Amino acid sequence: MTAPAGQAPRIGHPTSAGDSEPGHIVIADRVVEKIAAQAVLEIPDAGGAAPRVFGHAIPGAGHLGIRRTGLHQAPKAAADIDGGTVYLDLAISTRWPAPVAEVTTRVRDHVRARIHDLTGLTVAEIRITVTGLITGNGEGVRP
Numbered sequence: 001m002t003a004p005a006g007q008a009p010r011i012g013h014p015t016s017a018g019d020s021e022p023g024h025i026v027i028a029d030r031v032v033e034k035i036a037a038q039a040v041l042e043i044p045d046a047g048g049a050a051p052r053v054f055g056h057a058i059p060g061a062g063h064l065g066i067r068r069t070g071l072h073q074a075p076k077a078a079a080d081i082d083g084g085t086v087y088l089d090l091a092i093s094t095r096w097p098a099p100v101a102e103v104t105t106r107v108r109d110h111v112r113a114r115i116h117d118l119t120g121l122t123v124a125e126i127r128i129t130v131t132g133l134i135t136g137n138g139e140g141v142r143p
Helices: 029-041 100-119
Strands: 046-048 076-082 085-095 122-134
Touching (some): 029 046, 029 076, 046 100
């Protein structure tokens, strides 16, 4: 195939007007929630949210078969995507005695970067609720 002077050869030929236009990718809210939950677990002092019933934390709920609190358990994440913008709610626990403000700042920065790197979406807001403190060196504690 020979192209006119000054033009690169065309590899494919559209068969209709719609074929020449680029498509678009839709990323579901649930995908962003899973990315955010995994990104939280990449921060050493952050982990899964304490189980709650009617707004109250339930200590020792892991023994009742309810989701456990720990640095290996996934946090709760809820995302709302509006166009290319993400609004995110996270419920996490932090390791005690780590400074909560410092941990949440690291979580917010890391989650924002991971979502943008993996999806190209812009994170406008991340609201973080710390539902519990993880103490001791027991099960579920990461180094």
